[in-house]
Amino acid sequence: MVQKDWFELHVLQNLLLDSQLVPFAYVQLDEAMAAQGGLAYTLATEFMREWFGEASRWVDATVKTAASASAENTALLNQWVAQWWPRVAEAVAPLLAAAFEDRAEAVAAAQRGALNVRLGKLGLAGVA
Numbered sequence: 001m002v003q004k005d006w007f008e009l010h011v012l013q014n015l016l017l018d019s020q021l022v023p024f025a026y027v028q029l030d031e032a033m034a035a036q037g038g039l040a041y042t043l044a045t046e047f048m049r050e051w052f053g054e055a056s057r058w059v060d061a062t063v064k065t066a067a068s069a070s071a072e073n074t075a076l077l078n079q080w081v082a083q084w085w086p087r088v089a090e091a092v093a094p095l096l097a098a099a100f101e102d103r104a105e106a107v108a109a110a111q112r113g114a115l116n117v118r119l120g121k122l123g124l125a126g127v128a
């Protein structure tokens with residue numbers, strides 16, 4: 001996932017990849033661990049959940065601004081999302097499978113759904 005274009009990397013890493021890894025590592029995994037008495041993990045990762053909320057607002061603002069600047073920008077952003085999404089989903093799938101076993105597909109679908117809502121608010125097409 002090496003990319004020279006800094007804004008494409010921003011979309012790849014901060015919008016697509018983080019939207020899958022952060023909820024996995026700091027929300028869903030946290031909930032699963034807390035249900036089994038792993039409350040220390042919740043305390044240790046509280047900052048990351050708060051940071052993701054703040055960072056997401058900044059990422060969304062930058063991407064939404066770029067998308068609203070022109071139809072060409074929107075088309076390019078949609079192209080990047082469509083290009084990188086399969087690789088992001090493929091990269092995250094083994095982590096979800098290891099952590100959630102029989103619930104992995106449901107967790108992936110929920111995360112994808114949340115991403116699609118987010119992309120829609122940014123004026124972009126969703127992912128399949």
